[in-house]
Amino acid sequence: MKKVYFITGSQDLYGEEVLLQVAEDSKTIASYLNEKIDGVEIVYKSTVRDEASCVEACACATNDDDCIAVITWMHTFSPAKMWIKGLQFLKKPLLHLHTQANEKLPYDEIDMDFMNLNQTAHGGREYGFMVTRLGVKREVIVGYYKHEDVIERIKKFLDVARAVDFSKNLKVAMFGSNMREVSVTDGDRVESQIKYGWNVNYYGIGDLVALVNAVTDKELEDKMAEYASLYEMNTTDLDAVKEQAKYEIALDKFMKDGGFGAYTDTFQDLHGMKQLPGLATQRMMAKGYGFGAEGDYKTSALNAILVEMAKGRSGSTGFMEDYTYDFTKGEEVVLGSHMLEVSPDFASNKPKIEVHHLGIGGKEPPARLVFDGVEGDGVAVCMIDMGNRFRLICASIELVKQPKPMPKLPVARIMWKLKPDHATGAAAWIYAGGAHHTVVSTALTVDDIRLFAKLTDTELVVIDENTKLDEFQDKLDMLDLLAKLK
Ligand code: MN
Numbered sequence: 001m002k003k004v005y006f007i008t009g010s011q012d013l014y015g016e017e018v019l020l021q022v023a024e025d026s027k028t029i030a031s032y033l034n035e036k037i038d039g040v041e042i043v044y045k046s047t048v049r050d051e052a053s054c055v056e057a058c059a060c061a062t063n064d065d066d067c068i069a070v071i072t073w074m075h076t077f078s079p080a081k082m083w084i085k086g087l088q089f090l091k092k093p094l095l096h097l098h099t100q101a102n103e104k105l106p107y108d109e110i111d112m113d114f115m116n117l118n119q120t121a122h123g124g125r126e127y128g129f130m131v132t133r134l135g136v137k138r139e140v141i142v143g144y145y146k147h148e149d150v151i152e153r154i155k156k157f158l159d160v161a162r163a164v165d166f167s168k169n170l171k172v173a174m175f176g177s178n179m180r181e182v183s184v185t186d187g188d189r190v191e192s193q194i195k196y197g198w199n200v201n202y203y204g205i206g207d208l209v210a211l212v213n214a215v216t217d218k219e220l221e222d223k224m225a226e227y228a229s230l231y232e233m234n235t236t237d238l239d240a241v242k243e244q245a246k247y248e249i250a251l252d253k254f255m256k257d258g259g260f261g262a263y264t265d266t267f268q269d270l271h272g273m274k275q276l277p278g279l280a281t282q283r284m285m286a287k288g289y290g291f292g293a294e295g296d297y298k299t300s301a302l303n304a305i306l307v308e309m310a311k312g313r314s315g316s317t318g319f320m321e322d323y324t325y326d327f328t329k330g331e332e333v334v335l336g337s338h339m340l341e342v343s344p345d346f347a348s349n350k351p352k353i354e355v356h357h358l359g360i361g362g363k364e365p366p367a368r369l370v371f372d373g374v375e376g377d378g379v380a381v382c383m384i385d386m387g388n389r390f391r392l393i394c395a396s397i398e399l400v401k402q403p404k405p406m407p408k409l410p411v412a413r414i415m416w417k418l419k420p421d422h423a424t425g426a427a428a429w430i431y432a433g434g435a436h437h438t439v440v441s442t443a444l445t446v447d448d449i450r451l452f453a454k455l456t457d458t459e460l461v462v463i464d465e466n467t468k469l470d471e472f473q474d475k476l477d478m479l480d481l482l483a484k485l486k
Contacts, residue, residue: 002165004158005061005070005092006030007045009054009078009127018117022047022075025101029073029145036151039312040068040158048078054086062091069093069161071154074123075101076116080130087134093161093455094138095154096131098124099145137454160451163309167456168197172262172290172301173254175205176269179294184435187298187385195390196456200297205265209272211250219249227279227353231369234352240275241353241367247273247280255289262290262304264297267339267361276361278340278368279353282412285343291319292437293341298383298390299437306381306439309452315443316374318343320414322436325422326403332422333400333415336440340368342412346440347371356410373414375399378442380416381449382435388483389459393434394449395425396464399442414440419465428463428472459483 008026010019023046030044048054061067070092100120131138139157143150178186189200223245227233235241255263263284267276285291290304303319310317319341326333339358344351351369358366380395397416406413418425446462453460459479461472 001039001041001066002068002162003041003043003064003066004161005043005045005057005067006033007057007061007070007072008047009072009074009083009123010047010049010076011078011082012049014076014116018076019047019049021117025075026073029099029101032145033071033151033154037155037158040162042071047075048082048086051082051085054083055089058086058090062089067092068165069095069158071095071097072127073097073099074120074127076119077123078127080126083127083130084134087131087136090136093157093164094131094136095157095161096124096128096138096140097145097154098140098142099150103144103146137457139451139454156448157451159309159311159313160448160455162311163305163452164455166261166308167301167305170196170198170262170301170304171258171260172198172200172264172297173258173260174200174202174264174295174297175208176264176266177202177295179266180268182294184384184433185292185294185296185299185437187390189297191385191390192298192301195458196301198297198301200301205269205271205273208247208250208254211253212246212273215246215249220245223249230351232350232352234370235355235367237355237365237367240355240365241279243275243364244277244279244367247275247277248283251277251280251284255284260289262292262300264292264295264300266293266295267363270361270363274364275366276340276358276363278366281341282344282369285318285341286345291341293319293321293338296437298385299435299439302381302383303439305452306441306444309448310441310443313443315376315378315441316343316345317439317441317443318345320380320438320440322438323413331403333403333417335413335415337411337413340366340411342369342414344369344371344412346373346412346414348374351412354410368410369412370410371412372402373399373412374442375401376442378416378440379444379446379449380438380440382438384433384435386433386459386483389486391433391459391461391479392449392453393429393432394446394460394462395419395429395434396446396462397440399440416440419463420467424467424469425463427469428467431469431473431476432461432463
């Protein structure tokens with residue numbers, strides 16, 4: 001199980017009796033958090049009281065591969081020069097929990113001993129100054145640790161911290177390369193690895209074809225039975241479906257053997273394959289793998305990371321593409337889809353397996369899952385490479401029911417409304433350089449993406465109900481200028 005270190009700050013000045021109380025209160029809080037938060041172990045660490053113990057705690061967290069984050073709490077005053085070296089060692093997401101062992105002030109009893117023991121308000125500021133001075137990105141959560149909203153905020157921080165940890169170990173397989181001449185899906189893979197840890201490498205499609213050809217009859221039979229149990233078979237062309245079943249089995253093996261969490265493909269490089277992977281890729285996305293079409297490694301990685309972040313929450317998350325609009329005045333809506341690859345995580349009804357002609361790539365008609373999409377509040381997120389930095393663009397969106405059936409549309413789809421209105425939301429996205437490929441999620445919020453951007457030191461622009469185009473463009477100009485100064 002992944003771990004989170006709980007480190008309390010104090011100092012030697014107060015004497016052993018106070019430090020014993022500090023340790024006891026810290027253990028109480030750590031064990032309370034352990035009880036309330038699933039999926040990670042909150043590990044109590046001995047109180048930091050001088051530079052050496054601080055370095056020891058922070059270096060230990062940095063060197064522990066299982067440690068995804070550090071929570072620090074200043075029970076008392078903790079002179080922050082002793083934190084400098086430790087914080088310089090710390091390479092894990094940091095949460096400063098500005099809490100107290102007590103909820104209420106004991107008005108009748110309070111004396112100077114109580115004041116000296118319980119001075120988060122005081123010590124948290126001294127420590128906070130040093131974290132700010134060192135430029136360490138962190139989250140600050142203020143409140144009594146037993147309050148439900150505080151626990152919820154800690155959980156959300158840990159979801160993002162887990163996603164950052166996942167990112168640092170993510171391997172992405174690119175079958176083929178970026179679609180020829182396409183710009184926004186491309187990027188600096190070396191910089192992606194330096195900044196986010198993504199190990200992105202190219203593989204010839206022949207490596208996958210070899211596994212496709214090795215699929216056994218038994219494997220194929222089991223896979224077809226699985227499809228029949230999960231989906232409605234709305235085709236008589238079972239050979240086309242079997243072809244995709246082989247792709248899924250082959251992809252599964254390839255990803256597991258190589259330890260990959262995400263992949264891309266491209267319809268321009270399908271030598272030895274009869275179809276573009278459709279149903280197969282939809283199945284892989286349903287299992288949590290990241291995917292980016294047309295060699296879009298950034299969206300593929302982001303997809304896997306946001307799926308990891310959303311684990312344990314309700315809602316849907318997946319690769320998406322802005323396709324076409326309904327421009328009816330006042331009822332504008334975006335139709336999002338892809339030529340095949342929409343995650344069944346978005347399905348609001350039982351998906352149907354269908355086989356249709358695909359007018360691109362020159363291959364046989366591929367099998368795919370077709371369904372209508374879920375509704376609810378969500379985000380659309382993309383990452384672009386600005387040349388001197390990456391930029392995340394996050395739009396707050398509302399997924400809506402499709403106004404009318406689309407009986408002739410042979411792909412899965414979702415629909416959403418932009419904020420603050422269609423014209424402003426779409427224009428802002430375009431001014432920001434936002435891609436047609438995104439990751440859409442109804443499990444995540446703008447705050448989650450904001451925190452991910454902060455902890456990974458990534459430029460972020462948000463488009464939401466407060467967006468005004470003039471201010472938004474000023475901000476983009478300012479960000480360009482800031483990037484030049486760095
Ligand atoms: Mn595309």
